[in-house]
Amino acid sequence: MPEYFKDVPKIKYEGKYSTNPFSFKYYNPDEIIGGKTMEEQLKFAMSYWHTLCAEGADMFGVGTADKSFGTDREPMELAKAKVKAGFEFMEKLHIRYFCFHDADIAPAGETLAETYKNIDIMSDIILTEMKRTGIKCLWGTANLFNHPRYMHGAGTSPNADVFAYAAAQIKKAIDTTVKFGGKGYVFWGGREGYETLLNTNMALELDNMARLMHMAVEYGRKIGFNGDFYIEPKPKEPTKHQYDFDVAAALAFLRKYGLDKDFKVNVEANHATLAGHTFQHELRYASINGVFGSIDANQGDMLLGWDTDQFPTNVYDAAMCMYEVIKAGGFKNGGLNFDAKQRRGSFELKDTAFSYIAGMDTFALGLKIAYKLIEDGRIDKFVADRYASYNSGIGAEIVSGRATMESLAEYALNKIGEVKTNTSGRQELLESIVNNIMFSL
Ligand code: XLS
Ligand code: NI
Ligand code: NI
Numbered sequence: 001m002p003e004y005f006k007d008v009p010k011i012k013y014e015g016k017y018s019t020n021p022f023s024f025k026y027y028n029p030d031e032i033i034g035g036k037t038m039e040e041q042l043k044f045a046m047s048y049w050h051t052l053c054a055e056g057a058d059m060f061g062v063g064t065a066d067k068s069f070g071t072d073r074e075p076m077e078l079a080k081a082k083v084k085a086g087f088e089f090m091e092k093l094h095i096r097y098f099c100f101h102d103a104d105i106a107p108a109g110e111t112l113a114e115t116y117k118n119i120d121i122m123s124d125i126i127l128t129e130m131k132r133t134g135i136k137c138l139w140g141t142a143n144l145f146n147h148p149r150y151m152h153g154a155g156t157s158p159n160a161d162v163f164a165y166a167a168a169q170i171k172k173a174i175d176t177t178v179k180f181g182g183k184g185y186v187f188w189g190g191r192e193g194y195e196t197l198l199n200t201n202m203a204l205e206l207d208n209m210a211r212l213m214h215m216a217v218e219y220g221r222k223i224g225f226n227g228d229f230y231i232e233p234k235p236k237e238p239t240k241h242q243y244d245f246d247v248a249a250a251l252a253f254l255r256k257y258g259l260d261k262d263f264k265v266n267v268e269a270n271h272a273t274l275a276g277h278t279f280q281h282e283l284r285y286a287s288i289n290g291v292f293g294s295i296d297a298n299q300g301d302m303l304l305g306w307d308t309d310q311f312p313t314n315v316y317d318a319a320m321c322m323y324e325v326i327k328a329g330g331f332k333n334g335g336l337n338f339d340a341k342q343r344r345g346s347f348e349l350k351d352t353a354f355s356y357i358a359g360m361d362t363f364a365l366g367l368k369i370a371y372k373l374i375e376d377g378r379i380d381k382f383v384a385d386r387y388a389s390y391n392s393g394i395g396a397e398i399v400s401g402r403a404t405m406e407s408l409a410e411y412a413l414n415k416i417g418e419v420k421t422n423t424s425g426r427q428e429l430l431e432s433i434v435n436n437i438m439f440s441l
Helices: 038-042 048-053 075-093 112-133 160-179 202-222 247-256 269-274 279-288 315-327 349-376 378-386 393-400 405-416 427-438
Strands: 044-047 097-101 136-141 184-187 228-231 263-268 292-296 336-338
Touching: 038 349, 044 048, 044 075, 044 349, 048 075, 048 097, 075 112, 075 349, 112 160, 136 160, 160 184, 160 202, 184 202, 184 292, 202 228, 202 247, 228 247, 228 292, 247 263, 247 279, 263 269, 263 279, 269 279, 269 292, 279 292, 279 315, 292 315, 315 349, 315 427, 336 349, 349 378, 349 427, 378 427, 393 405
Parallel strands: 044 097, 044 336, 097 136, 136 184, 184 228, 228 263, 263 292, 292 336
Antiparallel strands: none
16 A cells, blocks of 8 residues: 655654654643543544645645645546545544545536545545544535635525535535534535625525525434534635624524524634634633534634634643633534644645644643643632622622612612722733643643
């Protein structure tokens, strides 16, 4: 069997003092943190598209990385080589899950029927590799944004034929996800939005999007899909305005259309920052509303206003992310999918390995720090104390629902006079506590 990532050896944990670039410094799959192994807690997934398909093209230039994997790019031959390369990579990097779009795993045929056939052939081959290695599918999705037919959207297209075509693609992508035993199915609506309201019937587009999701749920449940459906919020790009702007907008949509029983959210770090939120904000908002599902782990660039999909190396953000994940009870059907690509200048195949090592080590650190923060308890205690006024007296009246406008007005008139009980928010102290815990690992 040919070896595709020839320069990449099997990556092992060597600890923080190792200078071997092909080693994990912090990710030690079997290490127990908080009662479970790191591997169980982090559930890393390889993104099929960035890792095996994307060649580094940008708006101003063609690709720089060669992802032909030794083939002359004949589509089916290439697709087969990608499977072998992908599983070799996951085995070498100790990645136990992958995520895919229909279009990543099989080339489009001349007709939809031919595309279906290609997907069947390729999914059989992938399934064989899954059985050989024990690697699992985290989630699947359909690419409803690349082809010109989706120029005006898929589920929100003004053209009913496009809606039907999108449904046909989703149906097959759900079939394939179920075939792989995947526990998630993602809707990322890259073109489900608009460029101008002058040509847009927003109400119909949103109703139609919900119709498509209802059909997907009905079909998925019928064929035995028992995992989660996810909306992956993103505010813009490629459209000027995407309907699933952020977790709050996605949640309002899900509740309005009665989809919140079957759907959760897949939070992507770079999408959060594009929406003007921190990653942690989006995770917290999802978690307190019961829709936290899965994560696309990456990071943006503070100075660039688009989805740069960089590999996550910011330990602080990873720590805050894992803090939220632990508080949410950990991953159930979800995991950490590296929806991330190496920079265009890092064009060698071994750069893909360095990128994943960097990302996995960052989240291993994040996990350890998050547990330390929780065990240390200073932050949680501060927050609990900060709201202590709601535990008794007038606060307890408010929280229990017994207080009314009249009772509060009477209390304010007779008991308060002027409020003299505010206490400091201590932000700087708390930030220094986080640093203290982070750097005394
Ligand atoms: C693009 C999205 C995409 C989804 C899957 O910005 O992140 O990669 O995760 O379609
Ligand atoms: Ni994503
Ligand atoms: Ni993205």
